[in-house]
Amino acid sequence: MPDLEPTPPSSVLQRPWVALLAIALIVGTIALAFAWIAGWLTPRRLTPQRFTNAIEAGNGEVYSGFRRAHAKGVCVTGYFEGNGQGATFSTARMFAPVHTPFVGRLSVGGGSPYGLDGNARVRSMALELNSDDGQQWRMAMNSFPFFGVSSADGFYEQTVANAPDPATGKPDPAKLTSFAAAHPEFARFAAWAKDTPWSTSWANTAYNGVDAFRFIDSNGRARNVRWSMIPQAAFAAMTPEQRKAADGNFLDEDLRTRLANGPLRWDMVVTLAAEGDPVIDPSQQWPEDRQHVTVGTVVIENSTPQTTGACRDINYDPLILPRGVEGSDDPILAARSAVYSVSFNRREHDIAGGDAGAATGKTPPREATR
Incomplete structure (x- = not known):
C-alpha cells in the first residue's frame, strides 16, 4: 500500500542544520569579539589589559588589594x-x-599606598554624586x-617610559628622551610639573576634569565643556625644603585639622568651548577668554581612612554620567x-583570592579602582 504521508521537501529536512549553523555562527562571533577585546588576535594592539599591565610595571611592585x-x-x-x-546648560x-x-576621595599620584606626600607631584579629587x-x-x-x-597610545608610551629600570630603580633616561622626542606636546606638561608651585594642602588645590564633556540642555542643545573645582581656601606654596621636611602623611593630617574647624569648599567652574577649540585633545588648554560659569559648590564635611571609608569600593569611572551630561570623543x-x-x-580578584598584602607582607585595605 502506498505511503499516504507526503515526503517533506529537502529544505524542511535541512532546517535543523541551518538553525545549528546559525547558532554556531553567533557563538563564534561572540568568541571572536571577546578575543578581539582581550587582544588575543592582535597582541600588539593597545587594550585595557595591556595598559593596566604597564601601570603595574611602572609602579615597580604590585600592591595587592590596592588601586x-x-x-x-x-x-x-x-x-x-x-x-x-548650570541648569541653563544641562538638565542634570x-x-x-x-x-x-x-562619596569622594582625595589622593596623590603613584602606585604605592605607602609613598611620601612630599614626593607626589599630582593630587586628585574623585566624587560620586547621587x-x-x-x-x-x-x-x-x-x-x-x-x-x-594627546592620545591613548601616547599615554601608554608615557607609562612605559616612566617604568623603573630594574638595575637602577629609576626610569631609563634614554627611554624618557625618546618618548619626549616622539611627543613634543609633552613639553607643556613638563614645564607645568617643573615650574608650578606645590600647594600646602589638598584643601587649597584646584582640581581639573581635563577631558571635554558635553552638557545637554532642555532643548537638546549640546555644548562642549570642561570643568574645574576651584578652592575657596587661600593658596599657599611649599618650597622644596618644606616638602622634604614634611611628614610623609602631612596631607591627611592637614585635612583632618582643617575639617575639625569646619567644612571645606570648592567652586565648580565650567568652561564652555568656542567653535574650533580642541575637544578631543586633552593636552591643549582652551583660551582664557572662554565663558566661565560657576555652577555650584563642593562641600566636604568629613574624612575617613580609605581602609574603612565609603569610597573604598567605588570605581570612579568618569563615563558614569547623569542625564544631561555626555562624554566627548576624547580617546x-x-x-x-x-x-x-x-x-x-x-x-576585586585580589580580595576574593585572599592574597591582599602578599606583595608587601602588609595588610592593605580592601579597595576598588580610582
Whole structure:
C-alpha cells in the first residue's frame, strides 16, 4: 500500500542544520569579539589589559588589594550645592539649587599606598554624586590642567617610559628622551610639573576634569565643556625644603585639622568651548577668554581612612554620567574608563583570592579602582 504521508521537501529536512549553523555562527562571533577585546588576535594592539599591565610595571611592585594608580588617599563625604546657573546648560538634576550628597576621595599620584606626600607631584579629587532623581555622576579630577599627551597610545608610551629600570630603580633616561622626542606636546606638561608651585594642602588645590564633556540642555542643545573645582581656601606654596621636611602623611593630617574647624569648599567652574577649540585633545588648554560659569559648590564635611571609608569600593569611572551630561570623543577619556574597569576587577580578584598584602607582607585595605 502506498505511503499516504507526503515526503517533506529537502529544505524542511535541512532546517535543523541551518538553525545549528546559525547558532554556531553567533557563538563564534561572540568568541571572536571577546578575543578581539582581550587582544588575543592582535597582541600588539593597545587594550585595557595591556595598559593596566604597564601601570603595574611602572609602579615597580604590585600592591595587592590596592588601586593600581593613586593608591594612597582618604575617603571624604559631603554634598554638592547647585546654584541654578548650570541648569541653563544641562538638565542634570545636580545643577538645580539643591544639595546632592557625594562619596569622594582625595589622593596623590603613584602606585604605592605607602609613598611620601612630599614626593607626589599630582593630587586628585574623585566624587560620586547621587541625585534625588536617582541619577549618578562620577568624576575623576587632577591637579594638572591638561594631559601630557594627546592620545591613548601616547599615554601608554608615557607609562612605559616612566617604568623603573630594574638595575637602577629609576626610569631609563634614554627611554624618557625618546618618548619626549616622539611627543613634543609633552613639553607643556613638563614645564607645568617643573615650574608650578606645590600647594600646602589638598584643601587649597584646584582640581581639573581635563577631558571635554558635553552638557545637554532642555532643548537638546549640546555644548562642549570642561570643568574645574576651584578652592575657596587661600593658596599657599611649599618650597622644596618644606616638602622634604614634611611628614610623609602631612596631607591627611592637614585635612583632618582643617575639617575639625569646619567644612571645606570648592567652586565648580565650567568652561564652555568656542567653535574650533580642541575637544578631543586633552593636552591643549582652551583660551582664557572662554565663558566661565560657576555652577555650584563642593562641600566636604568629613574624612575617613580609605581602609574603612565609603569610597573604598567605588570605581570612579568618569563615563558614569547623569542625564544631561555626555562624554566627548576624547580617546583618553574612553581609555581611562576602560582601564579603571580592568583595575577594579583585578583588585576585586585580589580580595576574593585572599592574597591582599602578599606583595608587601602588609595588610592593605580592601579597595576598588580610582
